[in-house]
Structures are given as C-alpha cells and as structure tokens.
C-alpha cells in the first residue's frame with residue numbers, strides 16, 4: 276500500500292543524495308535523471324538517526340521481511356549481543372560495505388537505497404528482566420471474521436525487514452543477518468514483495484497494488500506522520516509499533532468486475548486515485564456528496580471506512596509490498612497474489628485494531644481480500660554510530 280506521499284522537504288532530502296551526476300542517461304551503470312534533484316532511486320539512506328530507516332523512507336523496489344524465533348537459550352543478555360551484531364551489520368551493509376566476517380563481501384554495494392529495519396515480537400517481553408517493558412498498546416491482532424490465518428505467515432519474536440532498489444543486494448543482506456542471527460534465533464517465515472514508487476521520469480509516485488489501485492495516498496506526512504507513528508512511551512520513544520498482515524487478493528474475481536464496480540468498492544478512481552467526488556489524487560474526499568439520492572462515495576467503500584474522519588481521527592502509516600506466490604499442490608502449480616500490508620503507528624491497540632474492526636465488519640473489499648498472516652513488532656528507535664538497536668531496552 277503505502278508509499279508515503281513525498282513532500283517537498285523529502286524531495287530536497289533526495290536531492291542531497293542524488294548530486295553525483297547531473298546529465299541524463301546511463302553513466303557508469305547509474306541512471307541519472309535529467310534533473311538530479313528528482314532522482315529518487317539509488318540513494319544511500321543513513322542507518323543512524325532518531326528513528327530507524329525504513330519507516331518514513333520512500334518504499335524501495337524490493338523488500339524482504341524475515342521473522343525469527345528466539346532459540347531457547349536466548350535471554351535478555353544474548354538478545355543484546357544479537358542487537359549489537361545486527362547494528363554493526365546494518366551500519367556496514369546500508370553504506371555499501373561488507374558486514375564483519377562477510378563470506379561474500381563483493382556483493383555489498385552502495386547507492387541501492389538500502390534500509391534495514393528491526394522489530395521485536397511480543398514474546399521478547401516475556402523474557403526475564405523485560406516483562407515490565409512491554410509497550411502500552413502493543414498486542415497481537417484479535418481474530419477477525421474475515422481472517423484465514425496460516426501459521427506459515429504469522430507471529431515471530433524478531434523481524435528484520437531489508438529493503439533496497441535491487442533484489443541481489445536484498446538477498447545478500449538478508450542472508451548476512453540470518454547467518455549472524457543463527458546462534459540466537461532461527462528463521463520462522465520470510466515474505467518477499469515489491470513496490471514501484473518512481474514514475475517513468477524518476478519522479479516519486481505513490482505506487483499501485485495488484486488490484487491496480489493507487490495505494491498510499493492518505494498516508495500522513497511531516498508533523499502528522501510523526502504524531503501518528505512515533506512513540507513517546509519510555510524506552511520505545513522515537514520507535515513505533517508495526518503490524519504486518521499478509522492479505523491475499525483474489526485477482527481472478529476482481530478482474531471480472533466492471534471498472535465502475537472496482538472504483539466504487541474503493542471510492543477512488545483507478546486511473547489517478549482521485550476521489551470519486553472529483554479532483555486529483557490528493558484532493559480531499561467529499562464524503563457528504565450525493566448523486567440521485569445516494570452517496571457518491573459508497574458507505575462501504577474502503578477509503579471512506581478507513582478515513583480518519585470515520586475513525587475518531589485515527590491514522591497510521593501504511594507501507595505495503597505486492598507479492599506473488601507459487602506453490603505445488605497435488606502436482607499442480609498454484610499461483611496466489613496479494614499485499615504484504617504493513618502499518619506503523621504509535622499504538623496498535625488505539626490505532627490499527629479499531630480501524631481493522633470497522634473494515635472487518637463493512638469493507639466492500641472483503642469480498643476479494645483475506646488476511647492469511649498476521650504479526651506485530653515493537654520497532655525500537657534509531658541508533659547512533661556508537662550505539663546499537665534497542666540499547667535503551669537491553670543495555671545495562
């Protein structure tokens with residue numbers, strides 16, 4: 276879903292990272308936009324800062340989320356050791372340097388827009404010495420009527436979310452993190468997806484899900500983003516809470532609908548993502564508009580039901596990835612597709628869950644979407660060059 280709308284401030288941020296060239300064309304393997312200030316791919320995102328990179332960062336082309344289970348012997352101190360190892364891996368890999376002890380150091384590459392985000396699952400807060408630190412509002416998603424959850428895509432004690440504009444770099448970093456985690460944690464599930472958040476001219480666009488919808492328009496930006504997403508609660512201050520839902524989309528039945536029916540289920544046009552009440556992508560929806568006595572944006576339209584005005588102002592930052600998946604069942608290959616729905620918010624209990632309950636009851640999209648995986652992670656704040664991830668929770 277979610278490419279955050281890119282503000283002018285973000286655009287200037289990109290400009291700083293994209294001044295290596297200035298002419299159009301492919302130079303030394305690097306695609307240079309005619310105006311380098313608008314080149315939003317192939318950047319270096321700093322690993323260090325108040326927040327982890329990979330939250331408000333433009334959604335990169337490729338993402339891999341790996342959830343891990345802690346091994347039985349991994350206590351608070353051991354988890355701290357893993358976080359130190361991962362922090363040093365992340366500082367190196369995102370800067371295009373090999374991680375310490377990297378067996379394939381030549382795969383490390385700069386300017387692939389890499390970010391690596393780390394999260395802690397609910398069971399971390401069952402470990403001795405951490406029970407008092409479970410963040411307020413951090414909880415699993417209660418069962419929903421439309422769920423068909425599969426253990427294969429659910430749960431997890433740790434998350435590493437690797438993103439970049441290049442799949443080889445993602446595979447390299449994901450393997451490094453997995454190898455370095457082996458003494459402490461074993462992989463539970465992996466989900467891979469993609470997103471296209473740059474237009475043909477290299478300029479930022481919101482991106483589309485596999486229904487063809489422009490997805491991420493309503494995301495909060497700037498101050499509203501900070502207020503909705505970043506925690507002010509104890510050790511998690513500057514961090515956030517993440518929900519990952521694997522949502523299967525029935526593309527076959529969706530394809531059979533008329534375009535009009537598809538657009539009414541969302542309340543927005545497919546061509547531009549503009550509200551059915553008119554304007555452009557970022558024109559506010561007119562939820563009170565009627566035609567022939569009926570609401571122009573139907574009462575069960577997803578964008579109406581999810582809108583903050585219908586949810587006591589609740590909002591979240593969505594940052595999804597499109598997935599396709601094939602598996603062999605009874606000697607036949609079966610293909611499925613959907614959205615790795617991800618949403619960051621300061622409190623899962625206060626933000627995601629009430630909105631999800633409303634959607635579960637009434638959303639027109641429920642006819643073609645089914646949640647098949649669910650996981651939640653507390654995402655520690657960012658770290659500095661001399662610090663490490665979750666130091667405020669696990670440090671002495």
Ligand code: HEM
Pocket residue numbers: 276484486488489490491492493494520522523524541543548577578581582583590591593614616627630631634640644
């Ligand atoms: C496969 C499932 C889903 C699809 C295809 C989908 C698609 C979309 C699209 C196309 C929009 C309109 C453009 C935009 O503002 O981004 C939207 C808006 C939104 N969706 Fe979803 N969505 C899905 C699931 C969910 C879930 C599970 C939630 C949260 C529980 C959610 C929350 C929202 C929110 C908060 C908005 C923004 C409303 C606004 O501010 O105007 N969506 N979604």
